Each structure stands twice: as C-alpha cells, then as structure tokens.
Amino acid sequence: MEAEQRRLVEAKLRRRDREEARRDGRLPAAYMDDEDDELDGPMPTRRRRKPQDSDVDFEDEEPEIPAGIQDVRGPLNEWVTLEGPRQSIKREFHHFLTSFVDDNGESVYGERIKTMCEANGESLEVSYLHLYNTKADLAFYVVECPGEVLKIFDVVALEVVLSGFEEYDKIKSEIHVRITDLPMVEALRDMRQANLNKLVRVSGVVTRRTGVFPQLKYVKYDCVKCGDIVGPFYQDPHQEIRIGNCPNCQSKGPFNVNSEQTIYRNYQRMTLQETPGSVPAGRLPRHKEVICLWDLVDYARPGEEIEVTGTYRNNLDVTLNIRNGFPVFATVIEANHISKKEDMFASFRLTEEDHRQIRALAKDERILQRIIKSIAPSIYGHEDIKTALALAMFGGVFKNPQNKHRLRGDINVLLLGDPGTAKSQFLKYVEKTAHRAVYTTGQGASAVGLTASVHKDAVTKEWTLEGGALVMADRGVCMIDEFDKMNDQDRTSIHEAMEQQSISISKAGIITTLQARCAVIAAANPIRGKYNPQIPFSQNVELTEPILSRFDVLCVVKDTADPVIDELLATFVVNSHIRSHPNFQGDRGIAPAVDSDIIPQDLLRKYIMFARDRVYPKLNDVDHEKIEKLYADLRRESMIGGSIPITVRYLESIIRMSEAFARMHLRDSVRQDDVDRAISVTVKSFISSQKLSVKKQLEKSFEKYMTRDLDNFELLNHVLSELVREHIRFNFYRRDAMPESVDIDAEELELRARELNIHNLQPFYQSGLFRSLYSLRGGKIHKKL
Known part of the structure; x- marks a missing residue:
C-alpha cells in the first residue's frame, strides 16, 4: 500500500474510533474536529442485517441483548456497561424524551429543552415519577447504577438537543440530566x-x-x-x-x-x-x-x-x-x-388552584380577624401575641434608598411574662409555619453560634466561615427562647443583626459582612419568675435599653386569676384534647366543632408566602400629624413613667406594621386604617409595660389612638351563650323540664352589647359563628337544644 493511501486509511480508522468514543460518552464533541478535516462526509454507521441464507461470515455482528430487569445476568453495574444493554437504554431513553406528553398532549421535555437552550443552560431536569410511570426499567437502573446510567442519559440528551438545535454543542459541550422528584427522602x-x-x-x-x-x-x-x-x-x-x-x-x-x-x-x-x-x-x-x-x-x-x-x-x-x-x-x-x-413553597411554585383560593380568601372582609384567629389555634386567647406573630411572619417592606442606607422590613417581637402562658409553644408554632425558621435557646446558644464562626478547612487548610443561627435564618424567622438566660456578651453580639440585619466578621484575616435579614422572636421570663405589675418594666427584666429598643412589639403576658376566663380556658383545653384523640369521630355532642373562621394551616402558609413574595405595599395618603402627635406623647410619657425607652425606631416600627397589615389584605397601598391598627399595637405595647398605678391613667390618655377594630364575635357569642343559659335555667325551674329550644329577643342581646360599647350587631348575625349555632327569625334569636 502506498504512503498516501495508507495515510488516508489510518485517518479513516482514527476518525471511526473517535466517532465511536464520542457516541459512547468517553469523549466530548470538542475532540472531533481537531484533525482529519480532509475527509468528506460523516462516517458511515454500521447497520445490522437480517441473516440471509447466502450470509456466511457473521464475525462482525453482535447479538442484541435485551435490557429488561428480568434479563439481567450478574452484577447490575457490570451488566449495564455491556454494549447490548447500553444501546437498549439509549433507545428507550431517547424514546422517552421525544414521546412523553402531558394531559393536554403536549411534549413535556421538548418544551423543557427549548427553555433550557433559550437560557444557554446545560441541565435538563427529568422527573423520576415520569420515568417510573412510562419506563420503569430505566427508573430502576438509574437508582441502582447512577454512575453508568447517567452518563448514557447525558449522551442521549445531547443527541436530542442537537436534533433540534444543531449548533448548540458550540455553546455547551455537554448536557447533564438532573433527576428530580425522587420519592424516597433519606435522613x-x-x-x-x-x-x-x-x-x-x-x-x-x-x-x-x-x-x-x-x-x-x-x-x-x-x-x-x-x-x-x-x-x-x-x-x-x-x-x-x-x-x-x-x-x-x-x-x-x-x-x-x-x-x-x-x-x-x-x-x-x-x-x-x-x-x-x-x-x-x-x-x-x-x-x-x-x-x-x-x-x-x-x-x-x-x-x-x-x-x-x-x-x-x-x-x-x-x-x-x-x-x-x-x-x-x-x-x-x-x-x-x-x-x-x-x-x-415560593409563590411561583403554587398551582392555579392555590392562587384562586388565596385571591378568594383575600376578598373576605374579616380576613385580618381570621388570620389572627388562625395563628396557633390550639392556644386559647392571647390576641395581642397572635397579632404580633402574624405581623412578624408577614413583615414589612425592605428599603434601601440610593443604595446607601438600609431600612429593615422585618418586625422583631419580645414575649415577656409569667411561666405557663404558652410562650415556647408560640415559638414552636412559628417554627413549623414560617417558610424558613431556626429555633434556638438562649441557654444553649453562644455568640458565635448565633452569628458566625471561623474554622480551618481540614482539606484545603484555608480559613472558612460557618454561619450561625441568624445567618441560617436569612429571609426567614429566628426564634430565641429563654432570652433572659443569655450572657450579656452573647446578647450584645446580636445588636447589629437586629437593626442593620448584617453580621460583620473580622477574624483570622477574614474581614467580611454576612447577611442576616430575619425577624427575631424572643421569649423571656421576668427576674423573679413572675411579672410584678407594681414596679416599672425596667425593674422586671435584666435587658438593657439598646436591646429593648430594637424590638418593635413588646408583649407582656400576665397570668391573672379571672373566674370567667379560667372557665372558658378550661373548657377550651378539654375540648381540644377530646378533638385531638385519634379515635375522635367528630361527634359535636361531645365537643363543639372547630371554628369555621380558622384558615387551614397549609393554606395559611401558602398565603403568607404569596404575600411576602408578591405584595409590596406603598405609603400613600396617611395622617402624618397623627403619627407626629403620637410620637411626641409617647416620648413625654416614657420619660416620666420609667417604662420602655421610646426612640425614633418606634416611628419606623409603625410604618413596618402598617405595611404588614396591608400585606394581610394583599393590598398594594397602605390605608389609614392600617396605620391606625399599627398605632394601636404600639400604644398597647407601651401601656402594657407600665406599672399598675399609671396604667389606668395612660389608657384614658391614649384612648383616641386605640382603635376598636377588634373581633367582637367571640365576646358576643359568650354573652349570647350566657343569655341562653339563663333562659334554660328559668324554663327548667318553671316547667320542671328541659325545653327543646330557646327563643331570645334580639333587643335583649343588643342591650347587653351596648354595655360593652358594641352598637352594630349586623356583622355578627351574618357571621358563620352565629349561623352555625343560632338562627334569627322576626327579631327572635332561636337556639335548638
């Protein structure tokens, strides 16, 4: 053979070897065109021929090996490397990518490949559930032998992409198949x-x-x-x-x-x-x-x-x-x-049905009362705490004017009060409800555990940063229980994180700033274990003024003895235990049904995520003079009573809480009633921290700021149940028999309601709570026993 002829033959052989290596995934496409350009046309592929009588030599023919699970011989990881199973897996996966359609008959992975190529990506997400429902053998192989099978999948995915986008290999040399929706989650x-x-x-x-x-x-x-x-x-x-x-x-x-x-x-x-x-x-x-x-x-x-x-x-x-x-x-x-x-859990992952439910829920006029009632529904009372937790989970709007001064949008809450008032249970509820939450205790947390620590990497010998609880809770909520048990040095380390929402590190030559954009919800006990209302707030706690001024809402919880409230609390706890039993069948004769106003917890979580991600309310027409007058009055009273210090931060707190109230209604602008509610929360927080001798006087002074936008339905229901009980007792003594039903004049309820400064009962008559228990007929309230 002449030299020129020999060179051409060797070039053809080299090109054939390279083509086979590229098809098998051993070489990228970048190695194909570096030489042998003088050979025209692609390499011819060998086609298998059916055996004929005239065929004699079949040495080049390889038998087709089926790729079913029942045909596996020997170890699976060795079996999938054979040429026959490899070709079968390639063929099956190619058919899956090109033929899988959704319920509307549209190609699923054709659209995903188009989206990936438009973004110049190299990752193609393939759902394991789709693979399992159509190609169960491939789903089994990819779980048992992912190393070899995923290489085959990558080669097939590149071929499918190149069939629609011929020049895409010049942008990305490889396509990687990413398996999603694997059903089994291991710990x-x-x-x-x-x-x-x-x-x-x-x-x-x-x-x-x-x-x-x-x-x-x-x-x-x-x-x-x-x-x-x-x-x-x-x-x-x-x-x-x-x-x-x-x-x-x-x-x-x-x-x-x-x-x-x-x-x-x-x-x-x-x-x-x-x-x-x-x-x-x-x-x-x-x-x-x-x-x-x-x-x-x-x-x-x-x-x-x-x-x-x-x-x-x-x-x-x-x-x-x-x-x-x-x-x-x-x-x-x-x-x-x-x-x-x-x-x-982000809003763009919500389905159309979720969006429809959220929009319908936001149109409810009583959505604010329903949200507050749905916060920790297994805990009785504590409306002020539930309001504060709802504000913290919804949050305000983060602002950064001219990229120079950051104004936080998260709302910090401090729960301070007597033991046994469910403070830790509230924190645990927020941990399960918030989309991203970190729970820690002050006794077991150190300064670096809350902020960040510096470690030397064992492999690279480099100093690396390890984030603490506040860093892990970025864009979420951080709960700190037993806040009063922390050391002063550890408590001082979170000053920057609570206001500037950043953590500055200067250790081991590392000078940097970490993000800690989270709301802080802390729970603490007073110095003597029980809150003493006879002395000022500053003498009840061992917290300094800098840390107190960083909390937007202070909730002082006092365990007071009240026969009526204690009876309702005991009834609520007993009924809750009855309903929580695994064998409870929903018999309303044993325990009353759950209030229909309570939003299901899954829907509430989606509602919070949707509001935080999509709604950014703006301040438009608000009464500036009212806020200015309130700030001046609070500053004057705080200097006299020795309570919590009132700083300019409380002005920003009112704005943040106004935005949070607007978010609860999914509104794009803050209205005056939102500002009034925020002012009411701030005033109640200030008054609750006063000692008893000046508390009554402050309530009269600030009565014009405390809105009456409260959920009076529970109170009216309690008054109405007392009237029903009186009528039953009267009829029993008169007839010596239990009546089947009770009729009460609506005027009698309205008279009792006026004593409580409630004048409009029409919303109560139209509420689901009233309709589920009573009926109104011609000025008479009918109750069937």
Missing part, C-alpha cells in the same frame, strides 16, 4: 452501606462551602523527550491516571499536562448538615460532604436549606485509616440535582 443519620453507589435524596442546611476549583475530566500529556501529545484520557475522579510509556518514542517519561488541550470542569465541596428541627434530642447533628460539579457550583449559600439528589460514594481517607485502622472509607454525595427548600 443523613440513616445513610448506611446499603446506600453506597445508589441514587439518594437527602435534605439539610448548608453550613460551609469551599471555593471553586478546576477538576480534570479529559487530560492530554506532553512527552518531554519527543514532544508528542498523548491522550486524551478520561480522568477518574477517584484515582489518578498514570501513563506507562509514550506510544511515539516508547520512553517512560517524564510527561507534563498539556493545559491548553486538557478539558476541566468546575468542582466545589460543601458541607450539608441536618436541619436543626430534625435532630433528635440529645444527639449531635450529622453532616456529609457534597461534591458539586459543572453548573451546580455556587448554587446554594451557607445558611440555606436544600434538598440534594445525588450518588452516595465512598473514597479513601488517610486520616480515618490512621485513626481507625485500614480499611475505613469516608463517604461523600456527588450531587446530581439541588433544590432549595424556599423554592418549593
């Missing part, structure tokens, strides 16, 4: 050897994150002696590639990495720790290292709660071997898909 502390090399889904909080490093994927080497380029070689992330000799000069090196033609990928490690609320009592939280590659780097920041779907792998750790003896392996999770917890 970090439950990961065992049975999960090794399997696809798992775990959740936790990111506590630490390294920088982004380049990692070798396809490497080429330069032979120092002859200058020939050797490679490319696929670099296994768990084992270093070593070359024996140069194929050109047969020398054994040395070899240098060719940095120009070597292909790298982004690499980052982050630490995933168990969610604080999911750690069993008395246990340390477990953590795992998560490896992020390609476009997953820098997706999650420290403090964010995420769910990771990835491959659970093991690698050799020298330090573990020295400590525990060989062979002990460390385990890591190689991330395939990451989703943030806050994105799962």
